[in-house]
Structures are given as structure tokens and as C-alpha cells.
Amino acid sequence: MTLAYGVFNEGGRARVGARDGDRLLDLAALAAAGRLDAVPDAERVFSAAALNPLMALGPDAWRACHQRARELLADEAPTVPFESAEALMPFEVADYVDFYSSLHHATNVGLMFRPDQEPLLPNWRRLPVGYHGRAGTVVPSGTPVVRPRGQRWVPGDEAPSYGPSLALDIELEAGFVVGQPSELGEPVPIERALDHLFGMVLVNDWSARDVQAWEYRPLGPFLAKSFATSVSRWVVPLEELEDLRVPNEPQEPEPLPYLREEPWAYDIPLEVTLNGDVIARSNTRHLYWSVAQQLAHLTCNGASLRTGDLLATGTISGPEREQRGCLLELSWNGQEPIELASGGTRAYLEDGDEIVLSGDPLHEVVGRIEPARG
Amino acid sequence: MTLAYGVFNEGGRARVGARDGDRLLDLAALAAAGRLDAVPDAERVFSAAALNPLMALGPDAWRACHQRARELLADEAPTVPFESAEALMPFEVADYVDFYSSLHHATNVGLMFRPDQEPLLPNWRRLPVGYHGRAGTVVPSGTPVVRPRGQRWVPGDEAPSYGPSLALDIELEAGFVVGQPSELGEPVPIERALDHLFGMVLVNDWSARDVQAWEYRPLGPFLAKSFATSVSRWVVPLEELEDLRVPNEPQEPEPLPYLREEPWAYDIPLEVTLNGDVIARSNTRHLYWSVAQQLAHLTCNGASLRTGDLLATGTISGPEREQRGCLLELSWNGQEPIELASGGTRAYLEDGDEIVLSGDPLHEVVGRIEPARG
Numbered sequence: 060m061t062l063a064y065g066v067f068n069e070g071g072r073a074r075v076g077a078r079d080g081d082r083l084l085d086l087a088a089l090a091a092a093g094r095l096d097a098v099p100d101a102e103r104v105f106s107a108a109a110l111n112p113l114m115a116l117g118p119d120a121w122r123a124c125h126q127r128a129r130e131l132l133a134d135e136a137p138t139v140p141f142e143s144a145e146a147l148m149p150f151e152v153a154d155y156v157d158f159y160s161s162l163h164h165a166t167n168v169g170l171m172f173r174p175d176q177e178p179l180l181p182n183w184r185r186l187p188v189g190y191h192g193r194a195g196t197v198v199p200s201g202t203p204v205v206r207p208r209g210q211r212w213v214p215g216d217e218a219p220s221y222g223p224s225l226a227l228d229i230e231l232e233a234g235f236v237v238g239q240p241s242e243l244g245e246p247v248p249i250e251r252a253l254d255h256l257f258g259m260v261l262v263n264d265w266s267a268r269d270v271q272a273w274e275y276r277p278l279g280p281f282l283a284k285s286f287a288t289s290v291s292r293w294v295v296p297l298e299e300l301e302d303l304r305v306p307n308e309p310q311e312p313e314p315l316p317y318l319r320e321e322p323w324a325y326d327i328p329l330e331v332t333l334n335g336d337v338i339a340r341s342n343t344r345h346l347y348w349s350v351a352q353q354l355a356h357l358t359c360n361g362a363s364l365r366t367g368d369l370l371a372t373g374t375i376s377g378p379e380r381e382q383r384g385c386l387l388e389l390s391w392n393g394q395e396p397i398e399l400a401s402g403g404t405r406a407y408l409e410d411g412d413e414i415v416l417s418g419d420p421l422h423e424v425v426g427r428i429e430p431a432r433g
Numbered sequence: 434m435t436l437a438y439g440v441f442n443e444g445g446r447a448r449v450g451a452r453d454g455d456r457l458l459d460l461a462a463l464a465a466a467g468r469l470d471a472v473p474d475a476e477r478v479f480s481a482a483a484l485n486p487l488m489a490l491g492p493d494a495w496r497a498c499h500q501r502a503r504e505l506l507a508d509e510a511p512t513v514p515f516e517s518a519e520a521l522m523p524f525e526v527a528d529y530v531d532f533y534s535s536l537h538h539a540t541n542v543g544l545m546f547r548p549d550q551e552p553l554l555p556n557w558r559r560l561p562v563g564y565h566g567r568a569g570t571v572v573p574s575g576t577p578v579v580r581p582r583g584q585r586w587v588p589g590d591e592a593p594s595y596g597p598s599l600a601l602d603i604e605l606e607a608g609f610v611v612g613q614p615s616e617l618g619e620p621v622p623i624e625r626a627l628d629h630l631f632g633m634v635l636v637n638d639w640s641a642r643d644v645q646a647w648e649y650r651p652l653g654p655f656l657a658k659s660f661a662t663s664v665s666r667w668v669v670p671l672e673e674l675e676d677l678r679v680p681n682e683p684q685e686p687e688p689l690p691y692l693r694e695e696p697w698a699y700d701i702p703l704e705v706t707l708n709g710d711v712i713a714r715s716n717t718r719h720l721y722w723s724v725a726q727q728l729a730h731l732t733c734n735g736a737s738l739r740t741g742d743l744l745a746t747g748t749i750s751g752p753e754r755e756q757r758g759c760l761l762e763l764s765w766n767g768q769e770p771i772e773l774a775s776g777g778t779r780a781y782l783e784d785g786d787e788i789v790l791s792g793d794p795l796h797e798v799v800g801r802i803e804p805a806r807g
Contacts, residue, residue, distance in 0.1 A: 154569050159652060168651075180650050185593050186584050190652040191565040191659070195528050195739045196617060205618040207734035210560050210689065219559050221689045221733065243570060243661075244579040244806060270734070276554050277542075278533060278564035279653020285565070286734040287617075315584065315595045359595065360581035360644070360660040361806070365569045432618060432735070 061420035062128055063293035064110055064258065067144040073108035076139065076146075077128040078293060083139045084131055094131065097123040110150040110294060114238035114257040115366040121238065121257065125298050146292040148199040149260075150236055153367035155197055155288065156357060157232070157264060158189040160348040164376040167388045172272075184312060187348040187356045189373075192264070193285035197369065199292045200424040206410060206431040207286040209270035223431035224267035226393065227408040230374040231331050231384030231416055232262040233343055235350045236294055237368035244361040249320050252351035255364055259300060260291035261329075261416045261424045262371045268387055268407070290369070291422035299420065303327055305344065317359055318352045329375060329418040331384070333408075336400040341384050343418070345377040435794035436502055437667035438484055438632065441518040447482035450513065450520075451502040452667060457513045458505055468505065471497040484524045484668060488612035488631040489740040495612065495631065499672050520666040522573040523634075524610055527741035529571055529662065530731060531606070531638060532563040534722040538750040541762045546646075558686060561722040561730045563747075566638070567659035571743065573666045574798045580784060580805040581660040583644035597805035598641035600767065601782040604748040605705050605758030605790055606636040607717055609724045610668055611742035618735040623694050626725035629738055632668035635703075635790045635798045636745045639663070642761055642781070664743070665796035673794065674699055679718065691733055692726045703749060703792040705758070707782075710774040715758050717792070719751040 060079045067076045067083070074087035090101035098104060099120055104112045113124065159165055162179075165188075169178030182188060206227055212219040238257030241247050247255060264284060271283030307322035324344045331339040353370055374384040383389045386407050390396050393406035408414070413427040434453045441450045441457070448461035464475035472478060473494055478486045487498065533539055536553075539562075543552030556562060580601055586593040612631030615621050621629060638658060645657030681696035698718045705713040727744055748758040757763045760781050764770050767780035782788070787801040 154567055172651075182593075182647055182650065186648065188648070188652055188655075190655050191567055193528055193565055193736060194568065195742070196736050198617070205735055208620070209734045210730075218686075219556075219689070221691050243572070246582070246807070267734070273556055274560065274562070275651070275653075276556065277546075277649070277653070278562055279649075279651070281562075281564050282730070282734045282736065285731075285736045312592075315593070317595050356584075356656070357659075360583045360641070360656045361579055362567060362570050362656065362659045368569070433620075 061295055061299045062125060063295045063422060064113070065149045065293040066109060066147045068147055069139060069144045073147060075105040075107060075110060075113060076144070077132070079132045081141060082132055083141060083144060084128065084136060085139050089131060089136065094136070095127055097127045108147070111366050114150065114236065115240070117239045118254050121296060122298065125296055149292055149294050151367045152194040152197045152369050153365035155192040155194040155369045156189050157192045157371045157373060158187050158348065158353050159373040160187055160346045160353065161373055161376050161384070162347040163345060163378055164374040164384060164388065167376065167383065171392050184310070186318070187353045189353065189357070190279045192288060196285055197288045197290055200289055200426070202287070202289060202426065203429045204265055204287045204289070204426045205429045207267050207270070208431055209267055209282050211269035211273050219273060224269055225407070226268035227428065228266045228268050228386045229331065229408070229414050230264035230266055231329060231339065231341060232264050232371045232374060233421065234260045234262040234290060234369050234371040236260065237364045237370070238366055240366050241358060241364040243363040246361060247354060247358040247364070249318065249351050249355035252354040253297060255354060256297055256350065258294035258296040259421060260294055261418055261421050263289040263414065263416055263424045263426055264371060265289070265426070266385070289424045289426045291424055293422040295421055300325055307344070310347065314352070317355055320349065320351060323349055327418045327421060329416065332415045333399065333405065334401065334413055338397060339381060339383055339389060341375045341377050341382045343375060345375055345382065346372055435669055435673045436499060436506070437669045437796060438487070439523045439667040440483055440521045442521055443513060443518045447521060449479040449481060449484060449487060450518070451506070453506045455515060456506055457515060457518060458502065458510060459513050460502070463505060463510065468510070469501055471501045485740050488524065488610065489614070491613045492628050495670060496672065499670055523666055523668050525741045526568040526571045526743050527739035529566040529568040529743045530563050531566045531745045531747060532561050532722065532727050533747040534561055534720045534727065535746070535748055535750050535758070536721040537719060537752055538748040538758060538762065541750065541757065545766050558684070560692070561727045563727065563731070564653045566662060570659055571662045571664060574663055574800070576661070576663060576800065577803045578639055578661045578663070578800045579803045581641050581644070582805055583641055583656050585643035585647050593647060598643055599781070600642035601802065602640045602642050602760045603705065603782070603788050604638035604640055605703055605713065605715060606638050606745045606748060607795065608634045608636040608664060608743050608745040610634065611738045611744070612740060614740050615732060615738040617737040620735060621728060621732040621738070623692060623725050623729035626728040627671060629728060630671055630724065632670045633674060633795060634665035634668055635792055635795050637663040637788065637790050637798045637800055638745060639800070640759070663798045663800045665798055667796040669795055677701055681718070681723070684721065688726070691729055694723065694725060697723055701792045701795060703790065706789045707773065707779065708775065708787055712771060713755060713757055713763060715749045715751050715756045717749060719749055719756065720746055
């Protein structure tokens with residue numbers, strides 16, 4: 060069992076909770092009862108409608124909080140029945156950055172879209188490629204996803220048109236939430252990167268591939284991804300994931316000093332189901348760049364971090380076909396639709412499809428596709 | 434003279450102000466004195482440390498507010514001496530989106546970077562190309578800009594390296610601030626776009642061209658622009674700019690229906706000075722896509738707007754050489770350094786350089802380059 064934090068609503072009031080499996084603590088009530096005095100300013104922090112005040116306290120306070128929450132969970136402190144507690148969006152997103160840190164994903168995309176060139180662009184092994192996404196449309200697990208409309212050029216048509224995406228996709232990702240902010244103008248050294256990260260979630264970076272293919276040059280993905288990005292409702296603190304850190308293969312070429320560290324990754328098995336059928340199994344071990352490298356790169360120009368920044372990994376694909384983390388790769392851009400165990404095939408998502416991302420001890424991300432509106 | 438809103442600090446307390454030239458009203462004090470009762474919830478709205486509560490009220494309340502502020506300014510209501518009022522960042526940025534809406538800018542960039550191809554990519558005349566920038570590093574005019582370090586491949590070197598940008602640039606832009614939010618899943622029709630926009634600022638989207646050239650494929654600009662983006666400290670409400678709307682040339686090809694309107698632009702002359710020498714003169718008339726088209730496109734996939742979203746135009750360049758809005762174009766990527774009237778030349782910015790963007794009735798954006806740190 061693993062500690063996780065979230066925000067839940069019971070009787071119309073939002074407050075911070077901690078859970079371990081199906082035991083859920085009301086930290087606001089426990090703080091009011093004086094049982095969380097190890098955490099600075101506990102009453103304010105735990106009666107907030109987001110984890111941001113807790114996350115802003117920094118790593119010393121987080122350690123104290125985790126320790127106390129574990130004691131209270133072990134101690135048979137009063138718990139809240141899950142039936143009456145609705146989990147909400149756990150944190151307010153400041154900036155959302157999405158990286159592109161899986162070698163197999165980047166290679167597959169290159170093979171599909173630039174078949175006459177080296178699949179990996181020359182910068183890929185030198186720095187963690189990334190871009191900014193839309194923070195305002197990050198939604199909690201379970202939020203229905205309306206099939207987006209958008210401008211795309213349908214093969215065979217004489218001109219681009221505006222209509223429902225015909226290539227709606229998932230992206231299996233993990234995300235890291237910034238707790239402790241940093242100063243503008245001051246890069247965070249790689250060895251201090253993890254001090255700024257509060258915890259980890261799963262992320263489904265929904266993508267309209269037809270919109271993306273048409274819009275993305277030269278400034279990158281925009282509306283193809285900005286309609287919705289789903290995250291877990293419970294955030295697992297990084298301290299809980301220490302034992303899952305494993306050595307990773309050496310990076311070649313060796314990164315520049317500001318990105319240099321002993322190669323490592325989290326060993327967290329991941330699974331994607333579509334209407335209950337497993338369609339992909341991957342693992343966070345398949346990431347080439349670590350989150351410490353991502354954070355050091357993100358701030359190497361002096362950009363500041365804010366509490367609530369979300370750093371996602373990009374699609375996590377492994378070397379095998381069944382380890383590919385999106386339908387673009389699984390169906391090879393629709394040319395090889397996948398067979399579903401329960402019958403039928405999929406190139407891209409259909410209306411009504413329900414996708415679940417899971418990866419114990421992280422918390423799941425669920426999303427169901429609703430038809431385009433209008 | 435033109436009404437503008439901002440936030441200022443006097444005696445340690447931030448509050449909302451309205452100004453016309455050098456007459457500055459303390460709207461918090463006037464609300465407390467019952468002189469702004471035309472505005473809903475005036476005491477709360479004007480004692481905030483950001484314009485966001487005012488902006489969230491929507492267009493009916495804005496109209497009432499502008500009307501009342503003009504009366505109070507004309508009426509010789511008590512004003513605050515500028516010497517004792519420090520203007521702050523005027524609004525909290527939700528998401529920051531930067532477009533690429535000047536035909537001449539996009540054409541020049543294409544000519545430089547893809548000399549063997551059509552300078553405009555095929556999507557450019559079909560949709561307002563844009564991308565998300567970093568909201569957390571938008572800073573108010575006057576904030577010093579530290580020369581960013583970053584990873585770039587210096588010509589002649591065997592490998593990329595990490596160090597101070599050798600091609601630090603400006604971008605002359607305008608920006609529009611969202612007031613009224615919109616619902617997730619509900620595109621804003623183009624004819625309602627302006628109802629969501631509170632006001633306009635100037636924007637300097639500082640850019641490290643060497644970092645950009647190395648990092649930007651395939652996901653777009655990232656660290657090349659995320660170290661700082663400067664905006665005016667005073668926001669001019671769109672209502673004040675109505676008389677500056679002028680017809681624009683027909684767009685060819687005709688845009689899709691969701692982007693279709695009578696072509697128009699704001700006629701606002703713009704100027705860039707470097708250490709006091711004018712280095713560029715442009716005009717918001719040179720924008721191909723209107724802000725209404727940008728906003729309709731941004732939401733056409735169902736992405737929601739939040740109060741505080743900033744929509745910038747991208748570099749505003751005209752057809753003539755002296756109308757180019759960035760040094761990349763003015764010096765043709767450093768190959769033709771510009772001559773400064775007061776002596777010396779510039780390919781890109783040097784430490785100590787001070788850049789001022791101005792464009793009456795918008796408020797200026799000033800920034801001075803400090804040497805790289807560390």
C-alpha cells in the first residue's frame with residue numbers, strides 16, 4: 060500500500076485527504092483536532108481546495124507530513140467512507156510542460172512521419188525535447204472527453220476542413236508535480252531537482268492526430284492536444300517511490316554537465332485498457348531522460364518553477380509492439396488497426412470508448428469519449 | 434488620452450487603479466467611498482492585487498466601469514501622485530498563447546530558415562498558427578532580463594554546448610487579455626470573440642535564436658522563449674480602441690466559416706528603440722489574422738478560456754525592411770547587422786542594451802539586458 064494525497068468533497072466542503080488503499084483520512088479534520096501539528100500551518104494547508112499550499116511547503120515539511128500521515132493511517136485514525144467522498148482535481152496547474160522522453164516513441168514517430176530521414180532528430184539525444192501545453196484544460200480522471208473538432212486535411216479532399224477529429228488518440232504518460240518553486244534567473248542544478256518535486260500522477264495526453272499533422276509546423280502541437288489532458292485524482296509523493304528507482308542504461312552521447320547524473324528511472328509497470336481489453340503494457344523504465352534531467356533542462360535558461368507546474372514525460376513506449384503507448388504507434392498511423400480481445404478493431408478511438416491508464420502504485424486515469432458537439 | 438487599468442502599490446498595499454495620461458485614480462479608495470457603485474462587488478474587485486476579478490465580471494460590467502472611470506477622471510476626483518505609486522504586474526496570467534500572425538514575419542523567417550522551399554508553410558494562410566508559451570515567466574515592463582544560458586550548437590563547434598545565448602533577440606508584439614471565461618467543450622463563435630477580451634497590452638517576447646534553432650524540431654520553441662516575456666503595466670480596454678479598427682485586405686484563400694468575418698485590424702503605430710535609437714517602426718495593421726480569428730481558432734476544439742489568458746500576436750513586421758519587428762529579421766539572422774544612429778552596430782542584443790516598445794495609446798514595454806549569471 061502506498062500513501063497518496065488528494066482533495067475530496069464531502070458535504071459540499073473541499074479539503075485535503077491522504078489515502079492508503081481504501082483507507083481515507085480527512086486531514087483537515089485531523090489538523091483541526093491538533094493531530095497534524097508536525098506540519099507548519101496545518102489547518103490552513105489541509106482545509107484548502109487544492110494540494111498547492113501543502114506542496115509549497117517544501118521537502119522538509121513533506122517528509123514530516125508523510126511520516127505523520129503514515130502513523131495516522133496505521134493508527135486506525137477515523138477514516139472517511141469512499142462512498143461519501145468525491146475526489147476532485149488534486150492541484151491547481153500552474154504551467155504544463157510535456158516532454159518527449161521515450162526513445163522508442165520518438166523513433167516510431169520519426170519512422171512514420173519522416174520515413175526518408177534518420178528517425179531521431181539530431182537534438183533528441185542531446186536534450187530532453189519538450190513544449191508547453193495548455194494548463195487550463197488539465198482535467199481529473201473520469202472527466203468525459205468530448206471528441207474535438209478541428210481543422211484538418213482529410214486525405215482525398217481538395218482543401219482542409221473543420222470537423223470532428225477522425226484520428227483521436229491517447230498518450231500513456233506519467234507526470235510530476237512541482238511543489239517548491241524556484242527563482243527567476245536561477246537554474247535548478249540537477250542534483251537539487253528532486254527537492255522541487257512533490258509527487259507523481261499518470262497522465263493521458265489526448266491527441267487529435269489529424270489536427271496535429273496539419274497544424275504542427277513550425278511551432279509544434281497546439282489544438283491537437285489542448286482540448287483535454289487527464290490526470291490521476293491522487294498524487295503519490297516521490298518519497299513513496301524511492302524503492303522503485305532502478306539504474307538505467309548509459310546515455311550515448313554523454314549529456315552535457317548540466318544534465319549529467321547516474322542514469323536511473325522508476326520501475327513502474329503501466330497498462331492501457333480500451334473497454335476493458337488490455338491494448339498496451341509499458342513501463343516508466345523505458346524513459347531515456349529522467350525527471351531530474353527534465354527539470355534541470357526546463358530551468359537551465361533561468362525560467363522559474365511555480366508550485367503546481369506539471370512536467371509530463373511524453374508517451375512512454377517500450378521496444379516491443381505491445382509496449383507502444385499510443386494508438387498512432389499501435390496501429391502504425393491507422394495502417395494496421397489493432398485487434399481487440401473482445402472483438403472488433405481500432406485504428407483510433409471511437410465514440411463511447413473508455414480508456415483506463417493504470418500503473419500501481421500510481422493512481423489510474425479514466426476517460427470516456429463523448430461524441431463531438433454541434 | 435485613453436483610459437487604462439493597472440495595479441499599483443502605495444504604502445505597501447496593492448489595489449486597482451485607472452489612469453488617463455498622468456491622472457491616476459485609486460479605484461479601491463473610490464469604491465470604499467461608494468463612488469463606484471455601478472460596478473458589481475466594487476470593493477472586492479478594486480482592492481485585489483490583480484485585474485482578474487474585474488476582468489472576470491464580463492462586458493456589461495466593463496462598460497459600466499469604463500464609463501464611471503471616465504466620469505471620475507473628468508470630474509477631478511482625487512488622484513494619486515505617480516511618484517508614490519509603483520505599478521505592478523497588472524494581471525495574473527492563466528495560459529499564455531503566442532500566435533504567428535504577421536505575414537511578413539512568417540515569410541521572412543521562412544526565407545531564412547527554409548531557403549529552398551516556399552517561405553510560407555501550407556497551413557499558414559488556412560489557420561492562425563500558434564503555440565503555448567510559459568505563463569509563469571511573463572513579467573511586467575521594466576523587469577531586467579538576464580541573458581539566458583541554454584544549449585545551442587555554436588557554428589564551427591563539434592558538438593552543442595551550454596552557455597549564454599549568443600543571439601538574444603526581441604519580438605515586437607501586441608497581446609490581448611481574456612476577461613470572460615468560456616466553458617470546456619464549447620467553442621466561442623467568432624462573432625462573440627471580442628466579448629471575452631478585456632484589453633490590450635504590448636508584449637516583448639524575448640527570444641534566444643541560437644537556442645531556438647537547435648531545440649525547436651519537432652515540438653516548437655521552448656526554452657528559447659520561456660526565460661522572460663515582458664508586458665505593459667497598464668491594460669487598455671478594448672472599448673477604448675474601437676475607433677482604431679480599420680478594414681483589412683481580403684484573406685486569400687477565404688478562411689473556413691469558423692474563421693470568417695469582415696477583415697479588420699487595429700491601426701496602432703508601433704516603435705522599437707534600442708538605447709534610444711529607433712530601430713523599427715511597424716503597425717498592428719500588418720497582422721493578417723485578427724484577434725477574433727485567433728480566439729475563435731484557439732477555442733474551436735472546445736478548449737476553454739480562463740480569466741487572465743494572454744493571446745499575443747507574434748512578431749508584427751511590415752513589408753519594408755525598417756518595419757521588421759525583431760533583430761532576426763532586421764539583421765537577416767546576423768548577416769547584415771543594423772547601424773545604430775548613435776553609432777555602433779547590432780546583429781543581436783548586447784548586455785546593457787535597453788529596448789523600449791511603444792505604440793500609443795498602448796503602454797510601453799521596457800527591458801534592459803543583464804549579463805548571464807554563473
